[in-house]
Amino acid sequence: MTLSREDITAKIQETLADALGVDEEEVVEDATLMGDLGAESIDFLDIVFRLEKAFEIKIPREELFPGDNVLNNAELVDNGKVTPEGLKTLKTQLPHVDFSEFEKDPDLNKISDLFTVKSIIDYVASKVA
Amino acid sequence: MRWIWIDKFVEFESGKRAVSIKNVSLAEEHLHDHFPGYPIMPQSLMIEAMAQTGGILVGEARNFQEKVILAKVTKAIFSDLARPGDQLRLEAVVENLAEEAATIVGTITCGERRIAEIALMFSHIDKNLAGMEFPEENFVFNDQFMSLLQFYRPREASPAQN
Numbered sequence: 001m002t003l004s005r006e007d008i009t010a011k012i013q014e015t016l017a018d019a020l021g022v023d024e025e026e027v028v029e030d031a032t033l034m035g036d037l038g039a040e041s042i043d044f045l046d047i048v049f050r051l052e053k054a055f056e057i058k059i060p061r062e063e064l065f066p067g068d069n070v071l072n073n074a075e076l077v078d079n080g081k082v083t084p085e086g087l088k089t090l091k092t093q094l095p096h097v098d099f100s101e102f103e104k105d106p107d108l109n110k111i112s113d114l115f116t117v118k119s120i121i122d123y124v125a126s127k128v129a
Numbered sequence: 130m131r132w133i134w135i136d137k138f139v140e141f142e143s144g145k146r147a148v149s150i151k152n153v154s155l156a157e158e159h160l161h162d163h164f165p166g167y168p169i170m171p172q173s174l175m176i177e178a179m180a181q182t183g184g185i186l187v188g189e190a191r192n193f194q195e196k197v198i199l200a201k202v203t204k205a206i207f208s209d210l211a212r213p214g215d216q217l218r219l220e221a222v223v224e225n226l227a228e229e230a231a232t233i234v235g236t237i238t239c240g241e242r243r244i245a246e247i248a249l250m251f252s253h254i255d256k257n258l259a260g261m262e263f264p265e266e267n268f269v270f271n272d273q274f275m276s277l278l279q280f281y282r283p284r285e286a287s288p289a290q291n
Binding site: 018019042043045046049052053061 | 200201203224225227229230232250252257
C-alpha cells in the first residue's frame with residue numbers, strides 16, 4: 001500500500017493531536033512540537049511509539065529526534081552552541097530536518113525549533129516510501 | 130514503592146495485562162474531606178491506582194530490574210463516581226513495551242459501571258537519563274515492595290490454600 005503525502009499528513013495530525021492533547025487544526029506543517037504544540041521530552045517517545053503503530057514501521061531511537069549522544073557530548077556542544085562538528089553529526093543523523101535557519105545561530109536552546117510537524121512528515125514519508 | 134494503593138491482583142499475564150482490585154473504604158481519612166458529607170474517591174487517586182497496576186505489570190515484565198516511573202498521563206476520562214464500599218476493578222493492558230519506556234491503556238469498572246478510562250506512559254528512567262544520575266538501588270521496587278511480593282507468591286503457587 002502506498003500512502004500519499006496527504007494520507008501521511010492526515011495520519012500524523014491525528015497521531016500528534018492524540019499524543020499532545022491538541023486540536024488537529026493546530027497541527028500545521030510549520031508548527032514546532034515543543035514551542036507551538038507544547039511537547040515535553042517524554043512526549044517524543046510517546047510520538048515514536050504511536051508513529052510505529054500507525055504506520056507499521058520501526059523507528060530507531062536516534063533517527064527521529066537527537067539523543068543524549070549528541071546533546072551531552074562536550075565535543076559537539078560548546079558553551080551552549082552546537083559546534084560545526086556537532087552540526088555535521090546532527091545533519092547526518094537527521095536527514096529529514098531542515099537546518100538552514102538553525103545554522104545561522106546554533107544555540108542549543110533553539111534546537112527544539114528544529115522539530116516541526118513537517119520534519120516528522122518528511123521522516124515518515126522517507127520511511128514508508 | 131513507598132506506599133501501595135491497590136489491594137491485590139486477580140489476574141496477571143506477564144508483559145501483557147493485569148487486573149487488580151482496590152476497595153474503597155470510608156476508613157480512608159481523605160474521604161472525609163473529599164468532600165465533607167459527600168465522600169467520593171479523588172480521581173487523582175484513581176490514576177494512582179492505575180499507575181500502580183500498570184507500573185507493576187511493566188516492572189514485572191523486566192523482572193523488577195528497571196526503575197519504572199509514571200511519566201505521562203496520556204488520557205484520563207471519568208464517567209462515574211467511586212464511593213465508599215465500592216470495589217474497583219482495574220484492568221491494565223500493555224500497549225508498548227520498549228527498552229526505555231512503556232505505555233498501558235486501562236479501564237476502571239465497578240460491577241457493571243464503567244468508572245474511568247486511563248492511558249499512561251512509564252519511563253525506565255535509567256534508560257532516559259538525559260544527563261542525570263539516579264541512585265543505583267531500585268527505589269521504585271524497593272525491599273519493602275519485594276518482600277510484600279513474596280507474601281503473595283506462595284499463595285499463587287498453592288491454590289489449595291485459596
